[in-house]
Amino acid sequence: xxxxxxxxxxxxxxxxxxxxxxxxxxxxxxxxxxxxxxxxxxxxxxxxxxxxxxxxxxxxxxxxxxxxxxxxxxxxxxxxxxxxxxxxxxxxxxx
Numbered sequence: 001x002x003x004x005x006x007x008x009x010x011x012x013x014x015x016x017x018x019x020x021x022x023x024x025x026x027x028x029x030x031x032x033x034x035x036x037x038x039x040x041x042x043x044x045x046x047x048x049x050x051x052x053x054x055x056x057x058x059x060x061x062x063x064x065x066x067x068x069x070x071x072x073x074x075x076x077x078x079x080x081x082x083x084x085x086x087x088x089x090x091x092x093x094x095x
Contacts, residue, residue, distance in 0.1 A: 022077075026080075026084070029081045029084065030088065032085070033085035033089070037085070038092070043089060044078075049078050052078075053074055056074050057071055
């Protein structure tokens with residue numbers, strides 16, 4: 001049972017790290033959204049998104065993580081980023 005508790009503590013620490021890394025990622029992407037709005041660029045960048053998905057799939061495969069899972073996860077994150085960028089652009093145009 002000690003091993004189970006140790007593994008769960010490790011999982012809890014990893015989950016906390018994931019949340020903090022996602023928060024940092026979104027802080028960066030919100031700045032990107034502000035720059036895009038300032039320069040009248042679209043919220044999404046399909047070429048960049050495709051490049052990122054391909055890169056993440058390779059990283060996942062190298063890490064022995066299912067590339068399909070990695071792609072699904074990144075697509076979820078990308079949708080949320082685009083939603084933030086749209087909100088930033090809408091707020092900017094309302095000013």
